Amino acid sequence: MTNPTKILLVDDDADLRKLLSIRLKTAGHEVRAVTCGEEALAVLAHFKPRLVVSDLRMDGMDGLELFDSIRRDYPGLPVIILTAHGSIPHAVDATQRGVFGFLTKPFDGKELLGLVERAARLGGAEEEPSSRIEDWRANIITRSAALEDVLRHAYLAAETDTNILIQSESGTGKELLARAVHRASPRSSRPFVAVNCSAIPETLLESELFGHAKGSFTGAIQNRKGLFEEADGGTLFLDEVGDMPLAFQAKLLRALQEGEVRPVGANRSVSVDVRVISATHRDLDQAMADGQFRADLFYRLNVVRLELPPLRERLEDIPLLANRFLAEANARNKRQVEGFAPDAMELMMSAPWPGNVRQLQNLVEQAAALCTTKIVPATLVQRALRNDLGTLPSLADARERFDREYLINLLRITEGNVSSAARMAGRHRTEFYKLLRRYRLDSALFRPSPTTEEPQGGGSAYATEIRGRVV
Incomplete structure (x- = not known):
């Protein structure tokens, strides 16, 4: 591999731990070896591995208990389980619970390395050029394990065109995260356009987002592009989307579904290619229950949800x-x-x-x-x-x-x-x-x-x- 993969190795057998460490390091990986599940959880936030390889049977926390803890706190982190006590029930249980791989000792070294490389590709960001790893999140300052986990998921989502909803308290840095996702995305060379939905009067919201034709209303002295068109090819950030008037939500939903907008007063729609990142401090689940936010729009926006931890x-x-x-x-x-x-x-x-x-x-x-x-x-x-x-x-x-x-x-x-x-x-x-x-x-x-x-x-x-x- 061109770049080393950071692997956390967990095994209470000193000889096997040393042997596996040598084998993985020889294959070009960076390895941190620990003796138990508790120690593994303590170093996860610092070491930030792309993969965990763990023995199944260990004193104290066993491999599946460790996996359950990792899945709860780091759901995107792949885990490979090794055991000398392999059985079909163990393997079935492990894979059903979401373990990436299950190998029974003694196992073939090539089989392990192949599984490691497949899991590393799933793990994501480390194989990106180092400058990109640093630059996309350069303005986000943290040593918090909770925020690092959010950033890990944000980076993975950035590679897709999936819509993202950032839901967290006011002042936590939602626009900062949205801009970071844009920089990490294939759309980074195209515009990032931000709009605060709560700051625009309801009567002007459609014109602001979709544009308007000359003469469509008093003061419309020329054709004007909306923010959807301004963001074409890039990212549109809808801040405080939870405050969007209910009457306009249906129009926004149609624009997202059809990939086109119709400027106010125009006869034809305009195709647009935008990735939408929305943000709100409101509880949209409660807003839906109260009839203040459309469920169909929520599901269109909330494909990936990121929750920034409060300070x-x-x-x-x-x-x-x-x-x-x-x-x-x-x-x-x-x-x-x-x-x-x-x-x-x-x-x-x-x-x-x-x-x-x-x-x-x-x-x-x-x-x-x-x-x-x-x-x-x-x-x-x-x-x-x-x-x-x-x-x-x-x-x-x-x-x-x-x-x-x-x-x-x-x-x-x-x-x-x-x-x-x-x-x-x-x-x-x-x-x-x-x-x-x-x-x-x-x-x-x-x-x-x-x-x-x-x-x-x-x-x-x-x-x-x-x-x-x-x-």
């Missing part, structure tokens, strides 16, 4: 984002604010962020504009957060935040040692790993000398330090 679920990204926004504010305002005081960063890490990334950006710009020292103090951050901090969270949100902070403190105290943290919590290690996955926490980030490479995204030295200080 409160990707706290590890706050230092990266805050320092990026600070650098941008410095460049615009010709200032030289160098960073945030530790207690200022801790305030940001513990805030609820109802406005998500947009709110964080606004806060950083405000603090940078008012800062008279080299380091942003906590007082400026607290001032900007005052309204949010004065609002009591719901009981469920408060309990969830407490659980997350409790787990973070345990990992900080034990320096990422899961066994020690589980003992302190009075939980079995397997159960403790489930809690970490639930709150998307990675124990490796709390170790003083990590052995895995630093995730992309950069950031200041404080951004690196804060990983072990999240509260």
Whole structure:
């Protein structure tokens, strides 16, 4: 293969693990070998493999239990199961559950490598040129496992002409993701046209999207192309599509079904070739139930759904984002604010962020504009957060935040040692790993000398330090 495939190998047999590692590395693959399912789940987010090869019978979590966890958190990641206890029922069960391949030991080396290469092709993005891997998502800064999983699916969907619905809270970066998908798609050389459906009056929406003919209404002094035609060959981004008037939804559905639009006042339709990415902060399932959104339009738009996690679920990204926004504010305002005081960063890490990334950006710009020292103090951050901090969270949100902070403190105290943290919590290690996955926490980030490479995204030295200080 021209590019190495990143493979996560899971086997509690040291000799076989070493043999398989050598065989796969000799074939040109990059291999990370671990001894158990729990360890595999801990390194998945860092290593970002395109394929997992796992033994079936292992102490603790077995291969199928590991597969179930991977399928839940990384549904697009192929898994190959190896076993010396092979049987037809095992193979049938594994394949019915979605395991990519099932090999019984002893197996032929060529058979394994062939299966690995087929699974690697399914895994996707790594075989793309490295510049493209970096460029398509260059503006999305993250080390969050949850967001990385969304990006993985976004990249796979980008290669197709499938319509995509991005459904998440306001301020999470829906247009940023839509632009990234466009850059990763075969349409990247053609236009990306964005329109906010909630910002256009209902009477003008048809003309704005479909265009109009001269004289079709007062003020139509010439023919005008609509945004569908402007985006021909490229991508049309319909932001806040959930706010589109019900009367216009039927017209949009017809345009998507027929691949053509008729400008207002025109006698003929115009063929258009667009890929539609739509986005909304509304719950469209509920909107359909309430009769406010057409089910047939929903299914046309919602072929692939991507859900961006809110900022409160990707706290590890706050230092990266805050320092990026600070650098941008410095460049615009010709200032030289160098960073945030530790207690200022801790305030940001513990805030609820109802406005998500947009709110964080606004806060950083405000603090940078008012800062008279080299380091942003906590007082400026607290001032900007005052309204949010004065609002009591719901009981469920408060309990969830407490659980997350409790787990973070345990990992900080034990320096990422899961066994020690589980003992302190009075939980079995397997159960403790489930809690970490639930709150998307990675124990490796709390170790003083990590052995895995630093995730992309950069950031200041404080951004690196804060990983072990999240509260």
